[in-house]
Amino acid sequence: MTTLQAVELGVLGPLQVRQGGALVTIPGAKPRAILTMLGLHAGSVVSADTLVELLWSEDPPRTAAKALQTHISALRRTLGDGFVMTQGTGWSVAGATSDAQRYKSAARRGRDAAAAGDTSQAVASFEEALALWRGIPELPDSRRGTSEKTRWIEGHAAVVEDRADALLATGRAAEIIGELESAVVDAPLRERRWAQLMLALYRAGRQGDALSAYQRARTVLAEELGVDPGPDLRRLEAAVIAQDSALEVPAAQSVSSVVRAVTFLLTDIEGSTAAWEADAAAMAIALARHDELVEQVVTSRGGRLIKTRGEGDATFSVFDRPSAAAAAAVEMQEAIACEPWILKDPMRIRVALHTGEAEFRDGDYFGRSVNRAARLRSLAEGGQIVCSGATAELVIDSLTDDVVLVDLGTRQLKNLARPEHVFELRLLTADDRHDPAAPDAPLERPGLPAVLAGPGPFVGRGSELEYLRSAWQTTLAGATNAVLIAGEPGVGKTRLAGEWSRQSYDQGAVVLYGRCDEDLGAPYQPFAEAIRALAPCLGASRLRGLRGLEALLPLVPGLVDLLPDLASPTRADPDTERYALFDAVVAILGVAAASAPVVLILDDLHWATKPTLLLLRHLLRFGDQAKVQVVATYRSTDLDRSHPLAAMLADLHRDGTAHRLNLS
Numbered sequence: 001m002t003t004l005q006a007v008e009l010g011v012l013g014p015l016q017v018r019q020g021g022a023l024v025t026i027p028g029a030k031p032r033a034i035l036t037m038l039g040l041h042a043g044s045v046v047s048a049d050t051l052v053e054l055l056w057s058e059d060p061p062r063t064a065a066k067a068l069q070t071h072i073s074a075l076r077r078t079l080g081d082g083f084v085m086t087q088g089t090g091w092s093v094a095g096a097t098s099d100a101q102r103y104k105s106a107a108r109r110g111r112d113a114a115a116a117g118d119t120s121q122a123v124a125s126f127e128e129a130l131a132l133w134r135g136i137p138e139l140p141d142s143r144r145g146t147s148e149k150t151r152w153i154e155g156h157a158a159v160v161e162d163r164a165d166a167l168l169a170t171g172r173a174a175e176i177i178g179e180l181e182s183a184v185v186d187a188p189l190r191e192r193r194w195a196q197l198m199l200a201l202y203r204a205g206r207q208g209d210a211l212s213a214y215q216r217a218r219t220v221l222a223e224e225l226g227v228d229p230g231p232d233l234r235r236l237e238a239a240v241i242a243q244d245s246a247l248e249v250p251a252a253q254s255v256s257s258v259v260r261a262v263t264f265l266l267t268d269i270e271g272s273t274a275a276w277e278a279d280a281a282a283m284a285i286a287l288a289r290h291d292e293l294v295e296q297v298v299t300s301r302g303g304r305l306i307k308t309r310g311e312g313d314a315t316f317s318v319f320d321r322p323s324a325a326a327a328a329a330v331e332m333q334e335a336i337a338c339e340p341w342i343l344k345d346p347m348r349i350r351v352a353l354h355t356g357e358a359e360f361r362d363g364d365y366f367g368r369s370v371n372r373a374a375r376l377r378s379l380a381e382g383g384q385i386v387c388s389g390a391t392a393e394l395v396i397d398s399l400t401d402d403v404v405l406v407d408l409g410t411r412q413l414k415n416l417a418r419p420e421h422v423f424e425l426r427l428l429t430a431d432d433r434h435d436p437a438a439p440d441a442p443l444e445r446p447g448l449p450a451v452l453a454g455p456g457p458f459v460g461r462g463s464e465l466e467y468l469r470s471a472w473q474t475t476l477a478g479a480t481n482a483v484l485i486a487g488e489p490g491v492g493k494t495r496l497a498g499e500w501s502r503q504s505y506d507q508g509a510v511v512l513y514g515r516c517d518e519d520l521g522a523p524y525q526p527f528a529e530a531i532r533a534l535a536p537c538l539g540a541s542r543l544r545g546l547r548g549l550e551a552l553l554p555l556v557p558g559l560v561d562l563l564p565d566l567a568s569p570t571r572a573d574p575d576t577e578r579y580a581l582f583d584a585v586v587a588i589l590g591v592a593a594a595s596a597p598v599v600l601i602l603d604d605l606h607w608a609t610k611p612t613l614l615l616l617r618h619l620l621r622f623g624d625q626a627k628v629q630v631v632a633t634y635r636s637t638d639l640d641r642s643h644p645l646a647a648m649l650a651d652l653h654r655d656g657t658a659h660r661l662n663l664s
Helices: 029-040 048-056 064-079 099-115 119-131 143-169 174-186 191-203 207-225 231-241 272-278 280-300 322-338 368-377 389-398 462-476 493-506 525-544 574-595 610-622 644-655
Strands: 007-010 016-019 084-087 090-093 096-098 258-269 315-319 349-361 364-366 385-388 403-411 420-427 481-487 510-515 598-603 628-635 658-662
Touching: 007 029, 007 099, 029 048, 029 064, 029 090, 029 096, 029 099, 029 143, 048 064, 048 090, 048 143, 064 084, 096 099, 099 119, 099 143, 119 143, 143 174, 143 191, 143 574, 174 191, 174 207, 191 207, 191 231, 207 231, 258 272, 258 280, 258 322, 258 368, 272 280, 280 315, 280 322, 315 322, 322 349, 322 385, 322 389, 322 420, 349 368, 349 389, 364 368, 368 385, 368 420, 385 389, 389 403, 389 420, 462 481, 462 493, 462 628, 462 658, 481 493, 481 610, 481 644, 493 510, 493 598, 493 628, 510 525, 510 574, 525 574, 525 598, 525 610, 574 598, 574 610, 574 628, 610 628, 610 644, 644 658
Parallel strands: 007 096, 349 385, 481 628, 481 658, 510 598, 598 628
Antiparallel strands: 007 016, 084 090, 258 315, 258 349, 349 364, 385 420, 403 420
16 A cells, blocks of 8 residues: 655646655556546536546547546556545545645635735736746546636636736836737737736837837737727727726825625535534535535626635625625525535535625625525525515516525524515426426427518429428438538528428428528528527526527627526637537537427528638537428539638538538
C-alpha cells in the first residue's frame, strides 16, 4: 500500500502532480482526464455518470463502469489508497491542494474587493488568480470535456476583464492599452474588451483612437455575426463623443457609506447541525459543493455573494434587480434538489427574499432591511422560498409560467414591531396544474409561411413529391436529414418546397421557413428567420430548460421578451461562441421536434454565407436524434467548384445526411 502524502494538483493547463514535493507521472490519457476532472472539482463529488460521459461521450462501452473502476484503482496505486475517495456513486480527492481551488478563491477575493471599492487589492487578487493559469485543462474532446473546458475558458476570460476594470479604476489607463489591444485580438467578439480599450484610450487623452476602436468593433461584429454593437458599447461611443465627465476616473467618495435599495437573498441549510453530527466528513464535502452551487447561481444572475455575512452554512447575497434575485432563488432550489448528495438525507435549503433600503459601508450592508430579511428566512422550511410583500409586488409581473406567488398571510417576525405580509415563491410541478405551455402539452404550431403558398393548385411533380415523402419517413423514424432541391432559375424549386410544406403541415408537422438574400449576406439569416417564428410558439416553459439558450440572443433578440431573466451570452473566442450558437440551434429545433416533426425550408441556399452553411452541416451531423427534415433549394447554374456550397454538398453526400433532388 502506498503511503498517503500531501498531493498538489495542477489542472489549469497540462496535468501536473506533485506528491511530497516530487513530480509524479500519471500514465494513460483516461486516468489523467479523471484526475484532472476531480482536481477541477476538488471539494466536491464527481459522479460516475459524469466521468463515463467525460471519457466515452454518449456512446460508452458496456464495460464502462468496470473500466472506470480500473482507472480509479490505478490512480490509487500511484497516489495512495486514501487519495481518491468513494463518495456514494462518485469520487472526490482527499488530502490534495488544487490550483483550481486557489484560482477560484483568489478571483472571488478580487471581486469582493472590487465591490468594496478596494481596487488595489482587487488588482492584486486577480493577478494572483491569473498567475495560476497555465492553459486549458487537459480533458478529452467529448461533449462533457468540451463543456468543462469552455466553462474554465469563460471563467478565465472574465477574470482577465475584471482585472482590466480594476486597473482602469485605479487610474492606470495608459499602461494597459497594449494589453487591451492584445485582448481584443484574442477575443474580438467580446464587447466588454472593446469597451475597456475605448475607455483606456479616452482616459489617456486619445479620444480619436477611442472612436476608431468603436468602429473596429462594429466592423468585426458585422462581419462575424451580422449584428451591430450592443447597447452598452453604443452608449459608450456617445459618451466619448460628448466627452461625458462620467468617463473620468471617479474621485474617492468623501462619505463613508451610502444608502441604496437592493434585494437580499438569504439561505441556510435545514438540519445542518444533525448532518454534521452524523457524518462530519461527508458534510464538509457537501457544504463545499453547496457553496459552489450558490455562488455559481448568484453570480450568473448578476448578484453578489457577501462572504463576511455568511455564518456556517448560511449565505447572504445582494441583487440590484428583484426579478434577478427571484430567478436566482428558483434556480438555486432546483440545483440543490438535483444534486446527488452523499449525505444520509438529501440537502434542503431555506431561502428568503426581501427588498428594501440598506446602508452600504466597507463592502457590507447594514440596517433594518437586513434584519427583516434574516427574520423572514427563519419562517421558511427546507426547499421553500419565502419573500416579503415588497419583493412580491416587484417580481409578480416577471415570473415565468411555471412559477407562482402563494399568499401565506401576515406573520409576526421575532423582535420586529411591524408584521410582514409573506408570500411563497413556488415552482409548479406537473401535478399542480395543467399548463398549456408545458413541454408535454401539444405544441401551438406557427402558421404555414405565406411565402410557401402558391398562386393556384399544384400540378405535376408526382415523382419528386414521392421522393420527399420517402425521405419524410426517415425523419419520422428519428433521423435528421436533408433534401436539396436543385435546378435552374424559375424551374419551380420553391413551388415544390411549398407544396411539400403544405402536405406535411396538414399531417401535423411544424413548418419553418428562412431564405438567403443575394445582397444581404447576413450570417445565419435563414435560421434566424425560422427560429424567430418558432420561439414564441414554444413558450417560456419549454425554452427555460434549454442549456445554452442565451447563445441564440444575437439571432433572436426577442427571447428576452419570453424569458426576461435570460442571461446575456457569455463571451469567448469566436470558435467557441460559434459552437455554442450551433448547439443552441440544434437544441431548440430538437425541443420543437419532440412535440411534432419539423420541416425546415431553407430557400436560395446558393446565396448562403459560409457561417450559414457551417450551421447547416452541424445540424445534420449532430441533430441526428431529432425529427427534423431540411428542405433546401439552390440554383445549380450558380455553382462552380469554388463555390462554398459545392464543397459543402460533397461533405454532406459523404456523410449520407443529404440527398439532391434535381428538377428539370
